[in-house]
Amino acid sequence: AAKGKTPFKDILRTEVDQLTDISETARNEFTHIIDKQPMAYNDVTAIFRSVEKKTPGNGGLFSIFVSDLCKGCGECVQVCGDHDALRMEQETPELNAELTTAQVFSRLLPDTNQKFLGLYNDDTPEASREAALRNHLMVRRNYEALVSGDGACAGCGEKSVLRAVASTTEAYMRPIYHKKAARLREKATELEKDGVAKLEALKGRNEDEYNWYRRGVAHVVMGLGGEDNEDTTARLESHGDIS
Ligand code: SF4
Known part of the structure; x- marks a missing residue:
């Protein structure tokens, strides 16, 4: 349930502190990892607040992880603006270590559930509401669709444009190919089952x-x-x- 402005890591720490069947070391390691994770819930209306209002206990956490391949163009910081969720920082070995910890942890998490994607439907993106299409970037296979561009110069925004093209192509095309593959598999099964009888019928006719x-x-x-x-x-x- 909503707990006002208490940071998620503090809520989690209170809960974990009540567990009696885990070791102190495991408890400390876990809470230290969580301390490094940028997780929001209360101010993310579509993911938490409105979902919780409809079905208590069903809300989600929202997290943004900056890629270690970031070019430092500043575009995301500019777009984020007054929300102040992103700030430009001087790159240091410590900062890189924290980013890597967060990223590695993010890969352990499951993909975003459809219930948090609103009117964007990942199986049939073409049937999604236009305003919700940007949510395609909350699906891992889409935002990881671009596997190149790392040679772009520092501060260059071209990678964001390429990522938009690659992620949209992935979001639209993969479900189409999956449907085609399913149709072909269905036809192959049908052929295996009835093919010989149909050929014999043709021969007889x-x-x-x-x-x-x-x-x-x-x-x-x-x-x-x-x-x-x-x-x-x-x-x-x-x-x-x-x-
Ligand atoms: S490359 Fe630019 S838009 Fe992408 S994360 Fe880095 S600063 Fe933000």
Whole structure:
């Protein structure tokens, strides 16, 4: 439930402190990791407050992790503006170590649940509400779609543009290909189940048609076609029965 402005790490610490069956070392390690995680809940209306209002106990945590491949262009800080969730900092070994800890930890977390994506539907992005399309970046496979651009100069914003293109392409195209693959698998199963009976029915109905069909499959699908009819016949004969 909502606990006002208490930082999440403090809520968690109170809860973990009440556990009696974990060692002091494990408790300390865990709370130290959590201390380094930038986690918000109360000010993230769509993820926590409105979800909690509808179904108490169902709200989520929101976290932004800066990539270790950040080019320092400052664009995200500018866009974040008065929210003040992001600030430019001088790069130091300590800062890099903290960023790496946060990033490695973020990879242990599950992907964003559809219930936090609002009117963006990750299975059918084309049916999403336009204003919610930006939420596609909350899905790991989308924001990790760009695997290049690390050679861009420091301070260059071109990577953000490339990421937008790659993540949108991933978000739109992958579900389409998954649906196509599922349809092909379904057809293959159907073929395995009914194919032989259908071929026999065709043979019984019209032997000529059956032979042309067989020859067509050998020629086009199995790559046994020749330069002309005569050549194809010779190749088929030397290949033997097709199966
Ligand atoms: S590259 Fe630019 S937009 Fe991306 S995280 Fe770094 S400062 Fe922000």
